[in-house]
Amino acid sequence: MQFGLPARSKPVITDPKCVDYDPFDRCCPPPSPKKIVNFKPPPQSSPLRVRRPAHALGPEEARKYARATALMRALPHNHPWNFFRQSNVHCAYCSRSYFQLGHNYPLEIHGTWHFFTWHRAYLYFYERILGKLINDTSFALPFWNWDDPSGMSIPPIYRDHSSSLFNPTRNPDGLKFISLGGCEGNNTLESLPKQRQCNLQVMHRQFISGFKSSLLFFGGQYRAGDRSLPGGGSIEGSPHGPVHLTVGSDMSALETAAQDPIFFAHHGNIDRLWEIWESTPGKKREIFSDNDFLDASFVFWDENKQVVRIRVRDLIDTRKLGYVYEEVPLRWMNIKT
Numbered sequence: 001m002q003f004g005l006p007a008r009s010k011p012v013i014t015d016p017k018c019v020d021y022d023p024f025d026r027c028c029p030p031p032s033p034k035k036i037v038n039f040k041p042p043p044q045s046s047p048l049r050v051r052r053p054a055h056a057l058g059p060e061e062a063r064k065y066a067r068a069t070a071l072m073r074a075l076p077h078n079h080p081w082n083f084f085r086q087s088n089v090h091c092a093y094c095s096r097s098y099f100q101l102g103h104n105y106p107l108e109i110h111g112t113w114h115f116f117t118w119h120r121a122y123l124y125f126y127e128r129i130l131g132k133l134i135n136d137t138s139f140a141l142p143f144w145n146w147d148d149p150s151g152m153s154i155p156p157i158y159r160d161h162s163s164s165l166f167n168p169t170r171n172p173d174g175l176k177f178i179s180l181g182g183c184e185g186n187n188t189l190e191s192l193p194k195q196r197q198c199n200l201q202v203m204h205r206q207f208i209s210g211f212k213s214s215l216l217f218f219g220g221q222y223r224a225g226d227r228s229l230p231g232g233g234s235i236e237g238s239p240h241g242p243v244h245l246t247v248g249s250d251m252s253a254l255e256t257a258a259q260d261p262i263f264f265a266h267h268g269n270i271d272r273l274w275e276i277w278e279s280t281p282g283k284k285r286e287i288f289s290d291n292d293f294l295d296a297s298f299v300f301w302d303e304n305k306q307v308v309r310i311r312v313r314d315l316i317d318t319r320k321l322g323y324v325y326e327e328v329p330l331r332w333m334n335i336k337t
C-alpha cells in the first residue's frame with residue numbers, strides 16, 4: 001500500500017473503449033481500427049465558417065444544409081458519419097457508454113463544467129463532417145436564435161415535412177412559441193408579446209447570474225474519479241433545459257435529443273452564449289486556469305475518418321477552431337428584470 005497524498009486532482013479523460021452496457025442502447029460509434037490521433041487545430045489559412053441564425057438563412061444556404069443532412073442520413077449504418085451514429089455520440093456521453101479512463105465511473109458531461117466544452121467539440125466535428133459530405137470547406141451550422149423575439153419558435157427550415165431537417169416527434173406548439181423557462185402562455189396574438197418579453201427576462205437573469213463565478217456559468221467541478229452531476233451552470237438550467245422540453249419528444253430526453261436535427265441549432269445558440277460570455281467584460285474566469293478543466297479530453301470521429309482526442313484547452317477560442325458567429329442584436333443584455 002502506498003502512503004502519502006492521494007493524487008486527487010486529475011482531469012477527466014475519456015476511455016476510448018466505448019461499451020454499450022445496456023443491450024437496448026446502441027450509443028457507441030463504430031470502433032476505430034486505427035490509432036487514436038491527437039487533435040490538431042485546422043490550418044489558420046482556411047476560410048472562417050460563419051454560423052448564422054437559422055431563421056435568417058437564405059434558400060440556397062438552407063438547401064445546402066438540408067442536402068448535407070440528407071447525405072448523412074443515407075450513409076450505411078456502420079459508417080461513423082451516419083446521422084443516427086452521429087446522434088448517438090450524444091447518448092454515449094450521457095452516462096451510457098463511455099467511462100473515465102482508469103475509473104469505474106461512467107462519463108456524464110451534463111451537469112458539470114464540461115457542458116459547454118463537450119458540446120462545442122461535438123458540433124465542431126459534426127459541422128466539418130457535413131461540410132465534407134457536400135465538399136464545402138466553409139459550410140457552417142446555423143444557430144437557433146431563440147434569445148431574440150424573431151427566433152422564439154421553430155425556425156422555418158425545420159418545418160418542412162419532406163426535409164432531412166424535420167423530426168415528426170416535436171410538439172406542434174413550438175411552431176408558435178418556445179419558452180425559455182416559465183414563459184408558457186396560451187400562444188395567442190394577445191399573449192405572445194408578453195411571453196416573448198418574459199423570455200428576454202429569463203435570458204438576462206440567467207446570463208448575468210453567471211458573472212460572479214465561472215462555476216456558476218459553466219457548472220460544477222468534475223475531476224477524474226468524481227461521480228456524475230456535481231451541478232449544472234445557469235444557462236444549462238434555463239434556457240437550455242426548457243428549450244429541449246418545449247420542442248418535446250426526441251428533444252426532451254438525453255438519449256434521443258440529437259436525433260432531431262434542431263438539436264444542433266439549439267446547441268449552436270448555447271455555444272454562441274459562451275462566446276458572448278467570453279467577450280463581455282466583468283465576468284470571473286477562474287476555471288480557465290485550472291488544468292483539471294483544461295486537460296480533460298474527449299474522443300470523436302472526425303471529417304478525415306480518424307478518431308481524434310481533443311482537449312478542453314483546444315476548445316476555448318472559436319477562431320482557432322475555424323468558426324465565428326454572425327453578430328445579431330442582444331435585446332436581453334440591458335433590459336430591466
Ligand code: C2O
Nearest residue numbers: 090110240244257
Ligand atoms: Cu447534451 Cu442540450 O444536451
